[in-house]
Amino acid sequence: MIENLENKGPEKPKSNYKRNFLLVVFCGLIIFAQVYIGAKFFSYAQEENRANAKKENVAKELDNVETKDPVQEVKVDSSLDGKAAASGTQKTGGSSDISVEVEDTASGDSGWDNGGIAEAAVWNEPVIVKDGQEPLVVNGDVVEYAGAKNEVNALGNVEIDYKGSKLSCQSLKVDTLTKEGLAEGNVKIADKESVIEGSKVSYNFATQSGVINDAVFHSDPYFGKALKIEKVGTGQFIALNSKITTCNFDHPHYRMGAQEVNVYPKNKIQIKGAEFYVSKFPLLYIPQYNQSLKDPMMHVQVMPGSNKDWGPYMLSAWRYNLTDNVNGNLFLDYRSKLGLAEGVDLNYKNENFGKGDYKFYFTDESPSSVPDGKQKSYERYLSRWRHQWAIDEHTNFTSEFYKIKDEERKILDPNKNILKDFFFREYEKDSQPLTYALFHHSFPSASLDLLMQKNINHWFNQLDKLPELSYTLPSYQIADSMFYFENNSTLSSLSKGPDVSPTSPEKVSFTRLDTANKFSLPVKIAIFDFTPFVGSRETIYDRGLDGTSLPARTIFTAGSGLSTKFYRNFDITTRFLGMEINDLRHVISPIIDYTYNHTPTIPESDLRQIDSVDALTSSNTASFGLANKLQTKRNGMSVDLVDFRVTSAYNFSPQVSSTYKGGGGLSDLFFKLKVLPYSWLRLESDATFNNRKNSFTDVNYDLNFDLGKERSFALGQRYQLSGGNQITESFNWRLTPKWKFSTYHRFNINGGSDSTNGLQEQQYTFTRDLHCWLMDVTFRTTKNEGSTVYFMFRLKAFPETAFGFNQSYQSPESGSQSNP
Incomplete structure (x- = not known):
């Protein structure tokens, strides 16, 4: 409630005596609270130290325990009130090698009768259940062992560490023979891969499987709630009637409600019958959703923006996972000045045949402005397939296939290139990618390569090598002499078209054997x-x-x-x-x-x-x-x-x-x-000095400052005597926990004309942390080409996208071949 303070008169001051008295009382209360809390913390620390010391003693004793005859054994050592120590054993009559050990009992009736046979015993110290493999240690405020029932009961702050998993609860009942347990009250099961909590758990410690009711769980990066969870061993659990999200708020920004969620920690999740919500509002229904936790890509990616060549545009990608080893993206893009474009890419791997990727991108482009007399639409597509196969430790196979059809380049503008227009980062890395298949085998002292290379895109400056067989013998010692022998031999069937450099009026082809031999001492x-x-x-x-x-x-x-x-x-x-x-x-x-x-x-x-x-x-x-x-x-x-x-x-x-x-x-x-x-500082530079011209013809340097996590600055220069003098700058800085800012500038000096001088390119990106999301807003302008603005929303759990516009984007690596 906001009051009108202007109509109030000045408040009458209180007396100094009352104010001083209240101040003294308040300070006294603060001092008392600090002393009391400090004493409590000191007491808790002492208790924790004693508990840790007891656990260490138990662990040391477990290391010294040897597997004994198939008997169930209880040991009690009590010196309270001057009583003598007592011990006894109870045979189970079975073939199990279960044993129970309890040491340093507290007080009370030990339950010994019938000549020293334990029917039941109550302790407040750990009970150790051994099965001949790994001991099961039961800790609790009160631990009861019933020998006749082969049962351990524990109450209050119960904890069990077994086979890398830790169970904690308020009440526990465990069968020492079957390892079946029933836990109730704030139950928590934690291991290196996940944490599951619930009100009641039926759990088998031997198989690490069980059922958890009214459960919540966390398996990085996902959080969830479920009516029931079925834990299937160590590598899987199934959440039924659940809600799942990567947002850890009680009321998450987004979530998926699902009939069934299969979670394979640190591997993948499989969701059936998913309803996607933003806040409380449902957006869509997904019959089945699979997400690899090893894949950093988001499943749904949308990027709107606008630039000079495309106009307003919308790029979208849908991530799919067919199997654990097959995934990819479906693309549907709209550019207002060019029309629709669609595509697909596929990534695959196989233990027997290697790994690879395939991409197909197609557009029937309809430019908004076409010269008179020219056709109105142009078919353009890119088909690319790359594969790598490590056949054995000495043999591998690598191949790349590029098929490009570009009617706009052929008819409208010879400078057009579908790689440059739509996949610029790949174009920067290799403007004329090769189509080839390479088989390589390594011998103990040599190697053999078989290459098949075909120029299937006629405007590329490439040779046909059908085939080329190469044998390489590095410097090899001849017997026990001081001499070494080296050989490089290549047998090639070569051909090139008339437009391939060096140019010729007709197609040139021949077969050639080239061998170089060298003796050294x-x-x-x-x-x-x-x-x-x-x-x-x-x-x-x-x-x-x-x-x-x-x-x-x-x-x-x-x-x-x-x-x-x-x-x-x-x-x-x-x-x-x-x-x-x-x-x-x-x-x-x-x-x-x-x-x-x-x-x-x-x-x-x-x-x-x-x-x-x-x-x-x-x-x-x-x-x-x-x-x-x-x-x-x-x-x-x-x-x-x-x-x-x-x-x-x-x-x-x-x-x-x-x-x-x-x-x-x-x-x-x-x-x-x-x-x-x-x-945090690195300088790299290279230069070429022409002694005839008595001047440097090329000078390049890169200066990198790594000033901490998400804080860096880089400055570079590219100078050519016969060309331009270009300076580039990159800046990335985490401003606050919520905001990050980055810039990129490219400045040209002595470009030869006003259009090539000055600031050629500038880019500014603000990144906002939206808790479970990241929002990028980027503005980029390039001289003589116009400006671009685009937005990007990314999940923090899966931050990578299929779009490569930012200057920091790393394009896919090409194969081992290079253009001649």
């Missing part, structure tokens, strides 16, 4: 490792440039390698500028390699050119390398504080072509630098 000379070598490279073609046969092309090669390593240790321990330095080592590693390749016996002008092997010429080169490292120790491990490398080469009269030999000279200098001064 590594020796140690003082502090140097010296490796001279000789070898030859033979290439055999089925026909030459004019279609006639050719002799083998031979290239003789020789050279040597020289390397060493120097280091010095410095006894330095310091925290200078906050850097953790525990001893310091400086390592210098110089390398010099010399290689001479003789002029080929057949010049390149007499060969059909299909790849770099056909364009080989003579060379005479010395390469140099110098590596510097500063190392220290952190947390007992070696860490490279600084790693700086410089490499270059000197060409002695290089063969520019078969008819022209240029003068010698030093090639470009290449620099690589890595610096790790702190655990």
Whole structure:
């Protein structure tokens, strides 16, 4: 109730005497409460220490217990009131090896009669029930053992630890032979995978199965309530007439009401007859719902947004799980300027045949603006299949298949690309993905590869290799001699179309055998490792440039390698500028390699050119390398504080072509630098210096600050003398427990024109924690392309989505092949 305070006059102050008296009384009450609570905590701590000590003693005694004859045994050791210790045994007459042990009894009648045979005994100490395997320890305020009934009864704060599960309740009755138990009053069953609570539980400790009434449960990430739960062993329980959610509020933001929920902790859940609710409002009915707990993807994903090329749009994905090993997404997308698009992807794995994924995406695109005289709709689709199969530890199979149809590229705009338009992150990684199948087998000292590669998308710059067989023998010691032998051989049936680089007026195809053999003799000379070598490279073609046969092309090669390593240790321990330095080592590693390749016996002008092997010429080169490292120790491990490398080469009269030999000279200098001064700061850089132009032609660096969980900053630069100078920035910061903010900027310097200069791309994302949900709001604008705004709602339990628009998105990895 809000009152009108303006009409009230000033309140009359109370006397100082009364106020001081009340203050003294209030402070006294606070002091008394603190003393009382402190005394209680101290008393509770002492009791807990005594209880823990007793449990440790029981555990130690259990470790020393040996399996005895098939008798049921009760031991009582009491020294209260000066009474002597008593012990006795009761034979069960059966074949069970059950035994019950109780030690350090408290007080009262021990129940001994009939010559020391225990008919019943009451203790307030643990009762240990042994079955010859793992003991069952019953703790409680009052524990009663009835020998004639083979029964243990416990009351008050009852706890049992058995086979990794812990049961607690207020009342328990256990049959020592069958291990059947009945627990009542605040019953709780907990293990490493789940927690189940209920009012009454019938439970078998041997099979770890039972029935729990009026139950609540938690199996990460799900919480639920059920009229009844049937626990089926250690890896499954079934909740009947239940409610389930990932929200742990008493009144969750969303939930599913289900007739039956099969929970396989840390593996999967299966829901039958699910009704989906947001707050108290039902939204839809799902006959069956399966969710893998190993899959971080949400089942229903919707992302609205708007940009220049698509207009307002809505992207959606429905996650499905056919089996434990088969799942995927169904896509239905609407773009107001392009129309509808639909697709499906499938992920699968099989213990016998490997794993893979398949994607199909189709659109009959109807652009809102089409030049006059052009057709109004264009069929575009992508079909992709990737598979990996580890046949055995030495053999594997990898394949990728890409089929693209793009009428819009063919008819309307040659710069169009369905990968670029709809799957930009994959396009950035590989704009011309290969179609191939690769079989690989490793021998103890060699490897064999069989490759089938086909260019099925005619505008891709790719070769056909049908097939290519490669044999690789790394440096291998010849018997017990000092000599080593190395071989690389490839047999290929190659072909390329006229539009594949290097271009030719017609299709080129031939069969080629290329083999390189090398003999080396590594020796140690003082502090140097010296490796001279000789070898030859033979290439055999089925026909030459004019279609006639050719002799083998031979290239003789020789050279040597020289390397060493120097280091010095410095006894330095310091925290200078906050850097953790525990001893310091400086390592210098110089390398010099010399290689001479003789002029080929057949010049390149007499060969059909299909790849770099056909364009080989003579060379005479010395390469140099110098590596510097500063190392220290952190947390007992070696860490490279600084790693700086410089490499270059000197060409002695290089063969520019078969008819022209240029003068010698030093090639470009290449620099690589890595610096790790702190655990939270990392700098990586590389650069190329052209000594002829006396300037750097390429400079790149990345500076990364990892300032804590969800707090990072990164800055990078890409400089090219003949191109642009681009700076990128990424910032991620957890502002509050509820809010997170991230940015991405790409800025171009010296782009050559106003359209390519300045801020090229900027992106801002706010993420709001909605307890069990995450909401992302992203605004991105790209120069000359327009702006995009999109929203994303994600479950915290399953945060990943099938949409790849954010700059931090990681696209799927492609296979092991690369374009020539």
